[in-house]
Amino acid sequence: MDAGVTLIVLPGPPREMQPMFENFVLPRLKEKAGGIFVKRRILRVSGMGESAVDELIAPIYKAFTEVQTSILFNKSEIEIHLTANAKTDKEADATLEELAAKIADKLGTAVFALKGETMEEIIGKMLAENHKTLSVAESCTGGLIGMRITDVPGSSRYFVEGSVAYSNDAKKQTLFVTDEIINKFGAVSAETAEAMAAGMRSRSGSNYAISVTGIAGPDGGTEEKPVGTVFIGFADEAGAKSIKLMLPGDRYLIRWRSSQAALDYLRRQILKAYE
C-alpha cells in the first residue's frame, strides 16, 4: 500500500467471491476512485444478429462518449453492455437510462431485457403481472424449457405443468396429438407442434401453452428435415399457431436455441395481446 498499489486476492468459487467483492472490495474501490462512479447496464436482444444490432445502434451510442458500449453474442441472444463513468451515482444512472431508452426505442420488441434480466425472468414477470398461467410441451428440448421457467423463484404462481413427450405414444396419450397428424405430417411438423401446444393447454387448463418439436441431432436428420429443423407451437384461447426454424449448431446449441426461441415466441404473443 505504501507503493500506492492495492492488491486484492479473492477466492475462486463465485459463491464465496461475490459477497466478499460486494461487501468489502467494492466499498474500498469506491473510496479509492475518489468520486468517479462507474455503472453498468446490460440489455438483451433476441432474434437479431450482432452486426445488425450494431449497425442500428452505433449512431446512437457513439454520441454518448462517456459510455463504453460493447455488443456480445451469448448462445442465443445479443447482450449490449453499457458502462458509464460519471461524477455521481445519479448522473451515471441518468446517462444509462437515456441511452438504454434510445436503444430500446430503435430496436423495438427485439429488446427483451433492459436491466440484465434473463428471458425466463421476463416471461415470469409478464405472466405474473397479467395473471396468466403457462404450460409447456417439449420434445427435442427434453425438459430444458420447463427447467428454465422454474429456475425463477416463485414460478409456481404461473407455471402449471410441463410434458416431455419424447415418444410418439406420449405425444398421443398425454398431449392428444392424433395418429392422423403424426402419420400425415410427421412428429416434427407445424401440425404436430400446434397439436402439442393445444393438447397441453387443454390438459393443464393454462391460459397459454408453448411446444417444441425438432431434430437436435446428431442423428435423425433427413434431406427434407435436416438436423436443426425445429417447430415452435403456441396455443391460447384463440387457437394454435406455429413457426418453423432452421437452427445452426450442435445438439447442445440447437436445444438451447430452441428453448430460447420458444420463450421468445411466447413473449411476443403476450406483447401482442397486451398492445
Added chain:
Amino acid sequence: MDAGVTLIVLPGPPREMQPMFENFVLPRLKEKAGGIFVKRRILRVSGMGESAVDELIAPIYKAFTEVQTSILFNKSEIEIHLTANAKTDKEADATLEELAAKIADKLGTAVFALKGETMEEIIGKMLAENHKTLSVAESCTGGLIGMRITDVPGSSRYFVEGSVAYSNDAKKQTLFVTDEIINKFGAVSAETAEAMAAGMRSRSGSNYAISVTGIAGPDGGTEEKPVGTVFIGFADEAGAKSIKLMLPGDRYLIRWRSSQAALDYLRRQILKAYE
C-alpha cells in the same frame, strides 16, 4: 523457435480451440515430448464426501508414484483425476487401468463412471444394454432430469416421457396422485413421490419411472419441511419406493443435486436388479 521455445496461441471458443488442439497442437507436443506419454482418466463417485473418498483410496494411489491423483468436488459428485506418465502409450494406459480398477473395487457402487462418463451417459448405457425404458415425473427439478437424460444422443431408444407436474392439479390429473395422498401427506412427501413414480410408469408404460418432489427454495420451507427437503421416488414392476434427502445449497444447487440423486437412485436400483 530458435530460442528453443514454442509459443502456441489458440482462440477462446471451445468449439474452435478443441479441434485445433487435438489435430495440430497435440501431435506437435507429442513430437517435442520425446517419448514421454501423459494420459488421464477421470473416475466419478456419487453419494460420498471428498474426505471419505480420500481416506479410503489414499493408501492405494500413494503406491502409484508415477500417477498424480487429485480429488475434486463438482456440484454433486466427486471426481478422481488420475494422470499417468509413462514411456509408452500402452504402459500409461495399463497403469491407469490397474489403479482405476483398485479404486473402483475399494469404493464399490459409489463409483459410477470409470472413464469420465456423466451420470446421464451411464444411465443411458445401462438402460440400452438391458433393453429397459424410463419415464420421469418431476416437481421441484422442473424438467432438469428430463433435460439431462435427453442430453445424450440416442436417448430416444430408452427415454419415453417426462412430466413436470408443478401444480397439485397436474400431479392429480397427469400422474394420478390421489387427493387423499396430497391432503394427508402433502405434495412434498414420500407418499406423493411414490405415487408420482407409479403414476408416471403407468401413464407411459415404461419399465422404470423416477420422481422428485421437494422444496428448492428460497421460499416454501416450513419448520417440518425446510428448504432442501427432497423425496425421490422409484417405480418398477415390483411397486414403488422412495428415499428422503436433506440437501444443502441454494435453489440452483438443490435442484441440481436432486436431479443427480434421482439418477443415482435409479442407477442403484438397476444395479441391484442385475446383480
